[in-house]
Amino acid sequence: MSLDIFLQNIVNGLSLGSLYALIAIGYTMVYGILRLINFAHGEIFMLGTYFLYYGVLIFHLPWWLSFIVAIVLTAITGMLTERIAYRPLRKAPKISILISAIGVSFFLQNAGIVIFSGVPKSFARPEIFDKMFILGNTRISSINLASTFISVIFLMALLYVVYETKTGLAMRSISTDMETARLMAVNVDRTISITFAIGSALAAVGGILWALKYPQIFPLMGMIPGLKAFIAAVLGGIGNIVGAMIGGFILGMAEILLVGFMPQLSGYRDAFAFIILILILLFKPDGLMGKNVQEKV
Amino acid sequence: MLRVEDLHVHYGGIHALKGINFEVPAQKIVTLIGANGAGKSTTLRTICGLVDKSQGSIYYEDKDINDFDTRQRTIGGLVMVPEGRRIFPNLTVYENLKLGAFKRNDTDGIKKDLKWVYELFPRLEERLQQKGGTLSGGEQQMLAVARALMSKPRLLLMDEPSLGLAPLLVQEIFEIIEEINSQGTTILLIEQNAYAALKVADYAYVLETGQIIIEGPGDELLQNDEVKKAYLGG
Numbered sequence: 001m002s003l004d005i006f007l008q009n010i011v012n013g014l015s016l017g018s019l020y021a022l023i024a025i026g027y028t029m030v031y032g033i034l035r036l037i038n039f040a041h042g043e044i045f046m047l048g049t050y051f052l053y054y055g056v057l058i059f060h061l062p063w064w065l066s067f068i069v070a071i072v073l074t075a076i077t078g079m080l081t082e083r084i085a086y087r088p089l090r091k092a093p094k095i096s097i098l099i100s101a102i103g104v105s106f107f108l109q110n111a112g113i114v115i116f117s118g119v120p121k122s123f124a125r126p127e128i129f130d131k132m133f134i135l136g137n138t139r140i141s142s143i144n145l146a147s148t149f150i151s152v153i154f155l156m157a158l159l160y161v162v163y164e165t166k167t168g169l170a171m172r173s174i175s176t177d178m179e180t181a182r183l184m185a186v187n188v189d190r191t192i193s194i195t196f197a198i199g200s201a202l203a204a205v206g207g208i209l210w211a212l213k214y215p216q217i218f219p220l221m222g223m224i225p226g227l228k229a230f231i232a233a234v235l236g237g238i239g240n241i242v243g244a245m246i247g248g249f250i251l252g253m254a255e256i257l258l259v260g261f262m263p264q265l266s267g268y269r270d271a272f273a274f275i276i277l278i279l280i281l282l283f284k285p286d287g288l289m290g291k292n293v294q295e296k297v
Numbered sequence: 298m299l300r301v302e303d304l305h306v307h308y309g310g311i312h313a314l315k316g317i318n319f320e321v322p323a324q325k326i327v328t329l330i331g332a333n334g335a336g337k338s339t340t341l342r343t344i345c346g347l348v349d350k351s352q353g354s355i356y357y358e359d360k361d362i363n364d365f366d367t368r369q370r371t372i373g374g375l376v377m378v379p380e381g382r383r384i385f386p387n388l389t390v391y392e393n394l395k396l397g398a399f400k401r402n403d404t405d406g407i408k409k410d411l412k413w414v415y416e417l418f419p420r421l422e423e424r425l426q427q428k429g430g431t432l433s434g435g436e437q438q439m440l441a442v443a444r445a446l447m448s449k450p451r452l453l454l455m456d457e458p459s460l461g462l463a464p465l466l467v468q469e470i471f472e473i474i475e476e477i478n479s480q481g482t483t484i485l486l487i488e489q490n491a492y493a494a495l496k497v498a499d500y501a502y503v504l505e506t507g508q509i510i511i512e513g514p515g516d517e518l519l520q521n522d523e524v525k526k527a528y529l530g531g
């Protein structure tokens with residue numbers, strides 16, 4: 001592989017990785033607080049793209065406004081799923097809420113097929129994302145640069161919220177000890193809603209950037225990226241936000257480089273992610289950034 | 298300040314509290330002593346709203362608090378130092394203290410109270426940026442008390458604050474309890490260390506398998522033969 005192609009692959013890897021990172025956040029935050037693997041997260045990702053699609057198509061909103069509206073609507077949808085399908089089960093055995101999550105996932109997929117139809121729709125992308133930057137022999141598409149850049153901005157905003165604000169402190173306290181957080185007068189229900197809103201908003205951003213890269217949307221489009229992002233979250237240490245980001249970037253980069261170095265294996269691209277999952281679960285089930293603070297009792 | 302009437306609690310089939318009555322007058326230190334499993338923690342947890350009662354009433358500042366959840370009770374000044382410290386090990390000492398003051402918006406008041414808890418626990422001030430989980434057991438207990446003080450309690454419920462501490466530290470914790478009380482905070486203290494608790498308490502109740510069997514002023518119970526035999530080692 002020449003240096004040019006290698007550079008090109010690095011940019012592609014960063015771009016894909018940043019999308020996995022954005023989606024993985026939602027899994028890891030919800031898991032951190034509720035110990036729930038939110039199977040419906042891939043569908044939330046899918047809904048974000050449709051919200052934007054219809055915002056532009058039916059309501060003729062400018063693209064950027066539709067982008068914002070889609071993020072907000074997706075955040076609200078995420079909050080509603082928690083309110084309707086998870087909150088009533090918070091005191092039930094863990095398996096119930098997990099099954100409820102699978103139910104929400106199927107429901108949204110099928111509602112999507114009914115409402116949006118199962119036929120893929122082509123996702124219009126603003127011209128600015130069609131540009132190519134040519135540096136010597138390296139060709140870098142602007143969408144790859146833009147998606148990396150936008151993702152990193154959102155990821156930094158997230159880190160700020162989680163580590164520097166009162167809401168973030170509330171989230172971190174709930175994820176370690178919900179009962180004691182209540183004793184500190186933390187509003188647990190509200191904080192959980194905010195967590196779902198943030199995770200879903202990031203999934204919407206990820207979904208829309210995804211649809212700009214691979215400009216076709218369909219109701220089942222959330223499944224594979226959702227699974228991969230979940231693997232990224234496990235890779236980084238589920239429950240750990242920085243871990244999810246790192247896991248996302250590693251997975252995206254590894255996938256692109258695998259295909260780049262060994263094109264004959266490109267058919268195994270998806271299987272590769274699952275091999276990583278199995279290896280992690282076998283050898284480092286806590287993930288790369290797994291819990292390292294020991295509790296003293 | 299706090300009045301508990303005919304309080305019953307069930308855990309499934311276990312009848313943990315069988316109709317207890319007691320009172321905590323304002324500005325006083327009241328203690329609840331009893332053996333393991335007597336129902337002491339259950340009593341405190343029910344007062345905080347972490348456990349549901351099956352019967353009875355809890356009055357705080359003359360109001361029945363049945364309809365208030367844990368958060369609202371904390372905001373109302375009913376603050377607990379839970380059993381086993383329960384500090385947040387992955388958060389820094391400073392963040393733990395900030396969580397104590399979570400409901401408050403009076404920046405100046407918070408600053409003043411921070412200064413006060415640093416005076417009470419100088420060791421915490423030296424370790425503000427350290428993760429709670431890396432503190433020693435005794436320091437963690439101090440953090441748990443300091444964190445509760447940051448909530449501006451009017452009634453402080455303490456569940457075995459001296460558990461697992463070396464004798465010198467036990468003494469220190471009890472001095473601090475008296476200091477907190479002298480600043481105007483009412484205290485309901487649960488202890489297995491009956492001797493120390495009875496010494497600081499204005500009034501005391503002895504709980505045995507979910508029932509109050511003896512009550513009286515702290516110094517009187519120290520002289521009580523039954524209490525001596527069962528809780529003070531003869």
Ligand SMILES: Nc1ncnc2c1ncn2[C@@H]1O[C@H](COP(=O)(O)OP(=O)(O)OP(=O)(O)O)[C@@H](O)[C@H]1O
Nearest residue numbers: 308311313331332333334335336337338339340489
């Ligand atoms: N969550 C629970 N589920 C079922 N039973 C419980 C629960 N919590 C407490 N119990 C039971 O209720 C009784 C009283 O427990 P509690 O924790 O109030 O005792 P305690 O007086 O605080 O004891 P210790 O001094 O050991 O802390 C015990 O028999 C205990 O087994």
Ligand SMILES: [Mg+2]
Nearest residue numbers: 337338339380
């Ligand atoms: Mg107890």
